[in-house]
Amino acid sequence: MLDLTELVNIDVTVAYVWYAVLLIVKMMLMGPLTGMLRTKKKAFVNPEDTAPFGKGENAKKVHLNDLENIVPFLFIGFFYSFSGVSLSTALLHYRIFFGSRVFHTITYLLALPQPSRALSFLVGYLITFSMIYKLVMVGLSMS
Amino acid sequence: MLDLTELVNIDVTVAYVWYAVLLIVKMMLMGPLTGMLRTKKKAFVNPEDTAPFGKGENAKKVHLNDLENIVPFLFIGFFYSFSGVSLSTALLHYRIFFGSRVFHTITYLLALPQPSRALSFLVGYLITFSMIYKLVMVGLSMS
Amino acid sequence: MLDLTELVNIDVTVAYVWYAVLLIVKMMLMGPLTGMLRTKKKAFVNPEDTAPFGKGENAKKVHLNDLENIVPFLFIGFFYSFSGVSLSTALLHYRIFFGSRVFHTITYLLALPQPSRALSFLVGYLITFSMIYKLVMVGLSMS
Numbered sequence: 001m002l003d004l005t006e007l008v009n010i011d012v013t014v015a016y017v018w019y020a021v022l023l024i025v026k027m028m029l030m031g032p033l034t035g036m037l038r039t040k041k042k043a044f045v046n047p048e049d050t051a052p053f054g055k056g057e058n059a060k061k062v063h064l065n066d067l068e069n070i071v072p073f074l075f076i077g078f079f080y081s082f083s084g085v086s087l088s089t090a091l092l093h094y095r096i097f098f099g100s101r102v103f104h105t106i107t108y109l110l111a112l113p114q115p116s117r118a119l120s121f122l123v124g125y126l127i128t129f130s131m132i133y134k135l136v137m138v139g140l141s142m143s
Numbered sequence: 144m145l146d147l148t149e150l151v152n153i154d155v156t157v158a159y160v161w162y163a164v165l166l167i168v169k170m171m172l173m174g175p176l177t178g179m180l181r182t183k184k185k186a187f188v189n190p191e192d193t194a195p196f197g198k199g200e201n202a203k204k205v206h207l208n209d210l211e212n213i214v215p216f217l218f219i220g221f222f223y224s225f226s227g228v229s230l231s232t233a234l235l236h237y238r239i240f241f242g243s244r245v246f247h248t249i250t251y252l253l254a255l256p257q258p259s260r261a262l263s264f265l266v267g268y269l270i271t272f273s274m275i276y277k278l279v280m281v282g283l284s285m286s
Numbered sequence: 287m288l289d290l291t292e293l294v295n296i297d298v299t300v301a302y303v304w305y306a307v308l309l310i311v312k313m314m315l316m317g318p319l320t321g322m323l324r325t326k327k328k329a330f331v332n333p334e335d336t337a338p339f340g341k342g343e344n345a346k347k348v349h350l351n352d353l354e355n356i357v358p359f360l361f362i363g364f365f366y367s368f369s370g371v372s373l374s375t376a377l378l379h380y381r382i383f384f385g386s387r388v389f390h391t392i393t394y395l396l397a398l399p400q401p402s403r404a405l406s407f408l409v410g411y412l413i414t415f416s417m418i419y420k421l422v423m424v425g426l427s428m429s
Binding site: 207210211212214215218219222268271272275278279282285 | 300303304306307310311313314317349350353357360
């Protein structure tokens, strides 16, 4: 049986809070941005005119995608900070996830062609599962 | 005034983390599944052909329903693990909630007739309120 | 370097849990309410008849707006309770946020004219950023 106090490394949890705050700020900024893009879109009569910024119709979808992916990270990343992981490994995970979500937003804002958005989603998705794998391993070693 | 250290039972919090991780994995798997079902649906010309797997149009709704119900559980279940509840009572709550959400997904994947989906939603909803009731009782006893 | 144990003030975290539970209850009640309003709407043949309660089509949007704003608060408010903030300042933030979301729901239920809903959203949004500002300041003082 593992000693649970061994698992607490406050530096990792502090690192988690930094990345959690950054991700939440990014997510919160997307909301009004979505609204603005939608308004912009309505100002044009011809739907094709909106294509460059465009994606007004996709804005909500991208925002929901944020919610669906960042919320799991916020919980998993928090648990993960108590998994006895080293600071460097934790930072690697947090940074890759953060980078993937920033890139996901950029692909949307600049309307980059697929599979750029799909790939950025996938990287964040897989890094979350990497943290889940560690959690399950620690959980199994405890029982 | 209650002694707060009495309320910490690490076994309950560890049990919470297990069920939280399971629920997040289930929720994360729903995302790509939704996408695949939607793609599958588009492959058919006749909408009726899609009815058996069908529900392509409902996939997003079911996924949102997950988000709307699992996110409250993730917070309430976490607070609840610090409510001084016994491990067996906590496990009962966590397991019923987890079962209700798995069943909710199954009713959708197998396109089971209503009220199966409504009932699975209701069970998860009520068990969350059972945890909220305990939290309020503990909160009132503290003040 | 700040001593992290100085930052723990259990009274603030308990206050956070109270407001978190209240917000989650509010959010959970919106779900079935949304369903009921949608059913009510379908019962009318003439769309204009539904205008007073109306907003059946907006119900989902308002519910999503709840999810998009309350979830960031639940995380930020939790971190904020460990930022060394005084109980009175924390309560001020938690109460303003809670009030803004209750008012947001009321503007929707009573179909109050804009900008009442936009303003209630804005207040909650800005108070969340006020907490984020404090977190960033504490974070910078730690490094």
